[in-house]
Amino acid sequence: MWRRLLWLFLLLPLVSVPLRAEDQLIRIGVLSHRGYQATYDAWSPTATYLSRVIPGHEFEVVPLDFPEVDPAVKFGQVDFILVNPGIYVNLEVRYRISRIATLNNLAGGHVNNVFGGVIFTRSDRRDINTLDDLKGKSLMAVDVTSLGGFQMAWREMRTRGLDPYRDSSSFSFGGIHDEVVRAVRDGRVDVGTVRTDILERMAIAHEINLEDFKVINPKVNPGFLLNRSTRLYPEWPFSKVLHTSNELAQKVAVALLNMPSSHPAARAGNYAGWTIPLDYQSVHDLFKELQLPPYEYSGRFTLADAIKKYWYWLLIALFFLVFMLLMTTWVSRLNRELKKAKQYLERQYELILNSVADGIIGVDMDGNTTFANRAMTQITGWSLADLIGRNQHQILHHTRADGTSHPADQCPVYATCHDQIPRYVDDDVFWKKDGSCFPVEYSSTPIRDEQFKTVGSVVVFRDISDRKRISEEARQHQDDLAHVARLSTMGEMASGIAHEINQPLTAIATNAHACIRMLESGHSETERVIDVMERIGAQAARAGEIIRHLRQFVKKEQPELSQIDVNEVINEVITLLRTEIRRAGVKVVLDLEDSIGMVLALHVQIDQVILNLARNAIEAMDEVPEGARVLSITTRNEPEHYVRVSISDTGTGLDPAVADQLFNPFVTTKPNGMGLGLSISQGIIEAHKGRIFVESGEQRGVRFVFLLPTSEEEIQNHE
Incomplete structure (x- = not known):
C-alpha cells in the first residue's frame, strides 16, 4: 500500500496536467486478466505518461475482459491494444493490427521480455x-x-x-x-x-x-x-489498431522505448519499460500445433478433409434431398387421395345431414339460407327452393308465439353471426309453410372459414310439441294427485272439522231458542234481543269461515297464479288444524314477519304444503310429554327476493336411515303413511321456482324450510 501511495505521489504532477479542449482522446485497450480494477490501477499511470510526452493527445486505459477484446478492435472502440501474444496473433490476422513495442516484465526484481x-x-x-x-x-x-x-x-x-x-x-x-x-x-x-x-x-x-x-x-x-x-x-506486445495513424504510432513507440525502467509508470504496472517488437513465430508455431485460430486447418485442404469436417452437413443435405423426393411422391399421392376423399366426404356430408332427425339450416352473414337438410323440409313444409337464398328470419322466425312481431335485430341467429357467440334457446316457435306455428328448441353456432373468420351460423332445431304435451299431462297428473291427497287429508281431519263446525251451530241454535223465548214472553228488552242476535251472527260467521277454508282447500284449483300473503295462508291452515292441535296438546308459536313479501303462486297448493308439514310436525310429537310439544312457524324475508318459511317441532327427530330419502315417493316414517306428502310438497315448491329442505332442530326435533321467490310486481315495488 505504501508503495502505491509513493507512486501516486510521484505521478501527481503528470496527473494534474489539465486536458486542453483541443487534445485528442486516445483509448488503449488492455486485457484485464487479473480484474478490471487491478488493470486500471496498473496501466493508468502509463496512459498518463503518454499524455505528458505526446502533446495534443490524452490517453486513457480501457480494461477489456477476454470476450470483449475482439469486438473492441473490430468496431474501432480502441486505438491501441495491449493483449497477450496469443490474442495478438489472431487480431493481427483478422484485423491487421501492428506491434510497435514488447513489454519488459518485472517480477521479483527480475526483468524478462519472455x-x-x-x-x-x-x-x-x-x-x-x-x-x-x-x-x-x-x-x-x-x-x-x-x-x-x-x-x-x-x-x-x-x-x-x-x-x-x-x-x-x-x-x-x-x-x-x-x-x-x-x-x-x-x-x-x-x-x-x-x-x-x-x-x-x-x-x-x-x-x-x-x-x-x-x-x-x-x-x-x-x-x-x-x-x-x-x-x-515473447511478452505482451503493444500494438496499434488499423485505423490509428502511423505518425501517432511512431510517437507512441518512441515514448515507450524511451521510458526509463525505473519510471513511476513502469513501477505502477510492475514492468521495466519496453523493448523493440520481438519475433512472435513461436506463438504461431503453438497455434499451428494445437490447430487454433487462425490455423484451424493447416496443410492442403482435400476432399477428404472437407468430408471429414463437413460430413454432418453433407449428411443433412443428403437426408434433405431424400426427404424432399419422398415428400414430393407422398404429396402427389395425397392429392389424388384428397380428390377422392373430397368427393366421398361430400356424399357422406349430404347423407349425414339428411339422416339427422333434427332440422338443420345454414345462414350467411345477411341472414340468407345457404343449405338445409331433409328433416327441415319435412318438419316445416318449406322446400329447398323456398329456402335457399331467402332470409330465414322472414320465413321461419318472423312472429312470436303470442302473435306479436319478432324484430330481426332481436333474432338470436342474427346475433350469433355478428358477435360469434353460440346460443341455445329452449322455447320458441317456428312457422310452417301452411301458416301454422310449432314449438321448438334450437341452437345457433357460428361457422368459420379457413382463416377462422365468421361467415355465418348453423341452426339446429327440434320440434318439442310432443314434449310439451307430455309435460302438460304430467303437470295435470301432479295436480290430480295433489287434489286426491288433499281429499285424503280432509278425510282424516273430518271428525275434527265436524266438531269445529258443530260448536258454532250449537251456539246458534241455543241463542236462537233463547231469543224466541224472550220474544214470546212479551216483556223482553230490545237490547238483550239485539245482543243475542249479534252472538248468533258471530257464530254463523265463524262456521262460515271454517266451511270457506274447507271448500277452498278441497277444490280442484285453477291454473291461474295470484299474489298471496304467506302469513294469511299460515293463519288459514292453523284454523283448519285447530281441533287437531288442541287434541294433540300442542302449543303453537307463530313468528311471522309483518312486511312479508307477496308470492306469485297457486293459493291452494301453498295451503297444502304448509298443512302437510304442520300435520307431520304434530304427529311427530306424539311420544313427547304434553308440556314439551311446541309447533313453531316462522316467516322471514330473505336476500335476493325470497320468502323463507320454517316449520319446526320438538319431536324425536328423523331416523338417519330415511333422512337422505325423505322427499322420495313412498318413503315414510309413519306406520300407516303412504309416503306421498313430502314428495308432493317438494314438487309444488319446485314448480314455483322454490326450494324445500330439512334441518335438524337446535336441541331436538326437525325443522322443514322452504323458500319461495317474491313476485316481480313486489320486487318492482321494493325497488
Missing part, C-alpha cells in the same frame, strides 16, 4: 507430481484464449498425450489468474494453470504463500528465474 505458463497444485497433494498424474483430476485454466493461462499448458500436455477436455474429471475456466490460484488453494480444483509471475506477484502482495503450492513439470533456465512448466514465449 514468459511462460505454470501448472501447479497444492504442495500437500502427494498423488500429483508429473503431467501424467493429471489424468482424471479436476483442472481450472484462466480462459480459452489465455496464452499463458491455458494454451501454453495445453501444448505441454498434448506432447504427453493428454487432452484437458477429455482426460480431466472436470475442466473449467476462472476468468482471471487470481481466481485460478484461489481455487487451487481452497481445494475447489485439483490443478490450475496461470502465466508465469502470477504466483510471485500474489506472494509479494501477501495473498498467498508460495510454500503452499507445487509446480508440476518444472523447467529451469539460467536466464529466467520464475517458476514455469512450459516453454518461453
Whole structure:
C-alpha cells in the first residue's frame, strides 16, 4: 500500500496536467486478466505518461475482459491494444493490427521480455507430481484464449498425450489468474494453470504463500528465474489498431522505448519499460500445433478433409434431398387421395345431414339460407327452393308465439353471426309453410372459414310439441294427485272439522231458542234481543269461515297464479288444524314477519304444503310429554327476493336411515303413511321456482324450510 501511495505521489504532477479542449482522446485497450480494477490501477499511470510526452493527445486505459477484446478492435472502440501474444496473433490476422513495442516484465526484481505458463497444485497433494498424474483430476485454466493461462499448458500436455477436455474429471475456466490460484488453494480444483509471475506477484502482495503450492513439470533456465512448466514465449506486445495513424504510432513507440525502467509508470504496472517488437513465430508455431485460430486447418485442404469436417452437413443435405423426393411422391399421392376423399366426404356430408332427425339450416352473414337438410323440409313444409337464398328470419322466425312481431335485430341467429357467440334457446316457435306455428328448441353456432373468420351460423332445431304435451299431462297428473291427497287429508281431519263446525251451530241454535223465548214472553228488552242476535251472527260467521277454508282447500284449483300473503295462508291452515292441535296438546308459536313479501303462486297448493308439514310436525310429537310439544312457524324475508318459511317441532327427530330419502315417493316414517306428502310438497315448491329442505332442530326435533321467490310486481315495488 505504501508503495502505491509513493507512486501516486510521484505521478501527481503528470496527473494534474489539465486536458486542453483541443487534445485528442486516445483509448488503449488492455486485457484485464487479473480484474478490471487491478488493470486500471496498473496501466493508468502509463496512459498518463503518454499524455505528458505526446502533446495534443490524452490517453486513457480501457480494461477489456477476454470476450470483449475482439469486438473492441473490430468496431474501432480502441486505438491501441495491449493483449497477450496469443490474442495478438489472431487480431493481427483478422484485423491487421501492428506491434510497435514488447513489454519488459518485472517480477521479483527480475526483468524478462519472455514468459511462460505454470501448472501447479497444492504442495500437500502427494498423488500429483508429473503431467501424467493429471489424468482424471479436476483442472481450472484462466480462459480459452489465455496464452499463458491455458494454451501454453495445453501444448505441454498434448506432447504427453493428454487432452484437458477429455482426460480431466472436470475442466473449467476462472476468468482471471487470481481466481485460478484461489481455487487451487481452497481445494475447489485439483490443478490450475496461470502465466508465469502470477504466483510471485500474489506472494509479494501477501495473498498467498508460495510454500503452499507445487509446480508440476518444472523447467529451469539460467536466464529466467520464475517458476514455469512450459516453454518461453515473447511478452505482451503493444500494438496499434488499423485505423490509428502511423505518425501517432511512431510517437507512441518512441515514448515507450524511451521510458526509463525505473519510471513511476513502469513501477505502477510492475514492468521495466519496453523493448523493440520481438519475433512472435513461436506463438504461431503453438497455434499451428494445437490447430487454433487462425490455423484451424493447416496443410492442403482435400476432399477428404472437407468430408471429414463437413460430413454432418453433407449428411443433412443428403437426408434433405431424400426427404424432399419422398415428400414430393407422398404429396402427389395425397392429392389424388384428397380428390377422392373430397368427393366421398361430400356424399357422406349430404347423407349425414339428411339422416339427422333434427332440422338443420345454414345462414350467411345477411341472414340468407345457404343449405338445409331433409328433416327441415319435412318438419316445416318449406322446400329447398323456398329456402335457399331467402332470409330465414322472414320465413321461419318472423312472429312470436303470442302473435306479436319478432324484430330481426332481436333474432338470436342474427346475433350469433355478428358477435360469434353460440346460443341455445329452449322455447320458441317456428312457422310452417301452411301458416301454422310449432314449438321448438334450437341452437345457433357460428361457422368459420379457413382463416377462422365468421361467415355465418348453423341452426339446429327440434320440434318439442310432443314434449310439451307430455309435460302438460304430467303437470295435470301432479295436480290430480295433489287434489286426491288433499281429499285424503280432509278425510282424516273430518271428525275434527265436524266438531269445529258443530260448536258454532250449537251456539246458534241455543241463542236462537233463547231469543224466541224472550220474544214470546212479551216483556223482553230490545237490547238483550239485539245482543243475542249479534252472538248468533258471530257464530254463523265463524262456521262460515271454517266451511270457506274447507271448500277452498278441497277444490280442484285453477291454473291461474295470484299474489298471496304467506302469513294469511299460515293463519288459514292453523284454523283448519285447530281441533287437531288442541287434541294433540300442542302449543303453537307463530313468528311471522309483518312486511312479508307477496308470492306469485297457486293459493291452494301453498295451503297444502304448509298443512302437510304442520300435520307431520304434530304427529311427530306424539311420544313427547304434553308440556314439551311446541309447533313453531316462522316467516322471514330473505336476500335476493325470497320468502323463507320454517316449520319446526320438538319431536324425536328423523331416523338417519330415511333422512337422505325423505322427499322420495313412498318413503315414510309413519306406520300407516303412504309416503306421498313430502314428495308432493317438494314438487309444488319446485314448480314455483322454490326450494324445500330439512334441518335438524337446535336441541331436538326437525325443522322443514322452504323458500319461495317474491313476485316481480313486489320486487318492482321494493325497488
